[in-house]
Amino acid sequence: MSFNQNGKPTLTPTQDVLRAAFAAGFQSIDDGYTFYAGFDSHLESNGYAKRDDIPCTCPDHGGHGHMPECRWVKA
Numbered sequence: 001m002s003f004n005q006n007g008k009p010t011l012t013p014t015q016d017v018l019r020a021a022f023a024a025g026f027q028s029i030d031d032g033y034t035f036y037a038g039f040d041s042h043l044e045s046n047g048y049a050k051r052d053d054i055p056c057t058c059p060d061h062g063g064h065g066h067m068p069e070c071r072w073v074k075a
């Protein structure tokens with residue numbers, strides 16, 4: 001876990017991991033679960049963890065609502 005000079009985490013999920021996590025989330029809905037059940041477990045299985053103690057990691061800082069991957073960083 002590392003932060004840049006602004007206190008932002010530097011190891012947010014890659015685009016490939018995110019794309020697969022979204023797919024897992026939608027598959028989870030198809031299976032009768034919530035989007036986040038699949039989305040979160042995919043990120044966790046790739047070594048990421050959701051941190052509630054770090055600043056928002058959205059590109060616009062949550063100005064248009066938080067992204068599902070907000071605060072997920074490499075554990």
Ligand SMILES: [Zn+2]
Pocket residue numbers: 056057058061062065066067070071
């Ligand atoms: Zn956010």
